[in-house]
Amino acid sequence: MSAGPSWARSQELYARAVDLLPGGVNSPVRAMTAIGRDPIFVSQGSGAEVVDVDGNRLLDWMCSWGPLIAGHAHPAVVEAVTAAAALGTSFGAPTMAEVELAAEVVDRVPGAEMVRMVSSGTEAAMSAIRLARAASGREKLLKFAGAYHGHSDGLLAEAGSGVATAVGAGSPGSEGRTVPPAGVPASPGVPSVQAAATLVVPWNDREAVEAVLAEHELAAIIAEPYPANMGLVAPAEGFLAFLREHAERSGALLVFDEVISGFRVARGGAQEREGVTPDLTVLGKVIGGGLPAAAYAGPVELMQLVAPAGDVYQAGTLSGNPLATAAGLATLELLDSAAYDRLESISRALADGLREAGREAGVPLHVSFTTGLLTPFFHEGPVRSYGEARACDLDLHAAFCRAMLTRGVYLPPSQFEAWFPSLAHTEEHVERTVAAARDALAEVAR
Numbered sequence: 001m002s003a004g005p006s007w008a009r010s011q012e013l014y015a016r017a018v019d020l021l022p023g024g025v026n027s028p029v030r031a032m033t034a035i036g037r038d039p040i041f042v043s044q045g046s047g048a049e050v051v052d053v054d055g056n057r058l059l060d061w062m063c064s065w066g067p068l069i070a071g072h073a074h075p076a077v078v079e080a081v082t083a084a085a086a087l088g089t090s091f092g093a094p095t096m097a098e099v100e101l102a103a104e105v106v107d108r109v110p111g112a113e114m115v116r117m118v119s120s121g122t123e124a125a126m127s128a129i130r131l132a133r134a135a136s137g138r139e140k141l142l143k144f145a146g147a148y149h150g151h152s153d154g155l156l157a158e159a160g161s162g163v164a165t166a167v168g169a170g171s172p173g174s175e176g177r178t179v180p181p182a183g184v185p186a187s188p189g190v191p192s193v194q195a196a197a198t199l200v201v202p203w204n205d206r207e208a209v210e211a212v213l214a215e216h217e218l219a220a221i222i223a224e225p226y227p228a229n230m231g232l233v234a235p236a237e238g239f240l241a242f243l244r245e246h247a248e249r250s251g252a253l254l255v256f257d258e259v260i261s262g263f264r265v266a267r268g269g270a271q272e273r274e275g276v277t278p279d280l281t282v283l284g285k286v287i288g289g290g291l292p293a294a295a296y297a298g299p300v301e302l303m304q305l306v307a308p309a310g311d312v313y314q315a316g317t318l319s320g321n322p323l324a325t326a327a328g329l330a331t332l333e334l335l336d337s338a339a340y341d342r343l344e345s346i347s348r349a350l351a352d353g354l355r356e357a358g359r360e361a362g363v364p365l366h367v368s369f370t371t372g373l374l375t376p377f378f379h380e381g382p383v384r385s386y387g388e389a390r391a392c393d394l395d396l397h398a399a400f401c402r403a404m405l406t407r408g409v410y411l412p413p414s415q416f417e418a419w420f421p422s423l424a425h426t427e428e429h430v431e432r433t434v435a436a437a438r439d440a441l442a443e444v445a446r
C-alpha cells in the first residue's frame with residue numbers, strides 16, 4: 001500500500017470553511033467528526049464515483065445520502081435538468097411536470113391517491129404531521145427511538161442520523177423503559193411543549209406501543225417502515241401490521257416516512273413490499289433525483305384538507321420546482337422491475353462479501369441489508385433497536401471508515417446511517433469494495 005491519498009486542498013478549504021460556516025459544513029454529518037477526521041471536499045461525480053478537490057477518485061457508497069439511485073450525473077437526469085433550466089428555473093405557477101410527477105407517485109405508491117409537493121423531507125414530514133393533527137383533532141405523536149423525520153421541533157426527539165451521531169453512544173435514551181416520560185428536547189432551542197407532545201418508544205417493541213396507546217390519544221404514529229437512520233434496522237415480523245392495526249383501533253393516523261425507502265426498496269416503497277398501507281406517506285430523496293424535492297401523499301379525503309382545497313395551510317415558493325420535478329421524473333423513469341432486480345443483487349453481493357470479510361478478520365460484524373440499502377454493524381449478532389445500534393463498536397467503525405477512505409472507498413461517515421447502492425454500482429465495484437474491506441479490517445482489527 002502506498003502512502004495513500006493527499007487531502008491537502010480539502011484541508012485548506014476546511015480551514016477557510018470553519019470561519020464561514022458553523023463547523024465548516026451545511027449539514028452536521030458531513031463534517032466526519034464521528035469517524036475522527038476532517039471532511040473531504042468534493043468537486044464532481046460520475047456514476048458510482050466522486051472526485052475530490054485534490055483529484056482523488058473515490059468509489060461512493062453514500063451517494064448524497066439516498067437521492068442518487070441512478071448514480072452521479074446520470075445522462076438522462078442531466079439532460080432533463082438542463083432542458084428544464086433552459087425553459088426557466090421557477091414560475092410560482094403550476095406546470096405540467098408537477099401533474100406528471102404526482103401521477104407517477106400515485107401509480108407507484110399504494111397509499112398515495114393525491115400528492116402535495118414540497119422541497120425537503122423535513123418539510124414533508126412536518127406538513128404530514130400538521131395534516132394528521134388537523135384530521136384527528138389531536139396533538140400527540142408517537143415516534144420511534146433512532147428514527148429520523150427531519151429536524152422540525154416536534155420530530156427531533158431521540159432522532160437518528162446526524163442527531164444520533166452528535167449524541168454518540170453516551171446516554172441510554174429511552175431504550176429499556178416501557179412507558180417513556182414526556183419527551184425531552186433533543187436540541188437546545190426546541191420548546192419543551194413541542195418535545196412533550198412527542199412520545200418516543202423503542203423500535204420493534206409492541207408492549208411499549210401498547211402502553212403509550214393505553215395512556216394517550218394520539219394524532220399519529222410516525223415510523224420509517226425500514227428504519228435507516230440508526231443504520232438499517234428491519235421491522236420484526238408483523239410489526240408494521242401491528243402498527244397499522246393499533247393505529248386504526250385507537251383513532252391515530254399511521255404515517256410512514258418513506259423518504260429513504262420510497263422508490264428504493266421497491267417500486268412502491270416499503271409499504272408495497274410489506275403489504276401495509278399507511279394513512280399518510282412522506283417521500284423525499286429519490287423523488288427529486290438529486291435536486292430539492294419531497295412530497296406527502298395520502299387518500300383524497302385526507303389530502304383534500306390541505307389548502308387551497310381545505311384549510312390546513314402549507315405553501316412553498318419553490319414547491320414543485322421545474323428542475324426538481326424534471327430530475328425526479330427522469331429518475332423514476334429508470335426505475336423499472338429490472339432496475340430493482342439489479343439493486344437487489346448488487347446489495348446482496350455487497351452484504352455477502354462484507355460478511356465474509358468480517359469473518360476472515362475475526363471482527364464482530366453484522367451486515368443488515370435490503371434492496372438498495374445496507375449497514376455493516378460492528379456488533380455481535382443482529383441489531384433490532386436503537387439501543388443495540390448504540391452498543392456497536394463505534395471506534396472500530398470509525399477506524400474502518402478511515403481505512404476505507406485511504407483505499408479509495410467513501411462510506412457514510414457514521415455507524416447510524418445506511419450505504420446506498422445505486423444503479424451505477426457494478427459487480428466490479430462490489431469486488432473492489434470487498435477487497436478494500438478485507439484489507440482495511442485486517443488493519444483495524446490488529
Ligand SMILES: *Cc1c(COP(=O)(O)O)cnc(C)c1O
Nearest residue numbers: 120121122148149150257259260
Ligand atoms: C433524510 C430524511 C428526512 C429529511 O429529509 P431532508 O430532505 O434532509 O430534510 C426525513 N425522513 C427520513 C426518513 C430521512 O431519511
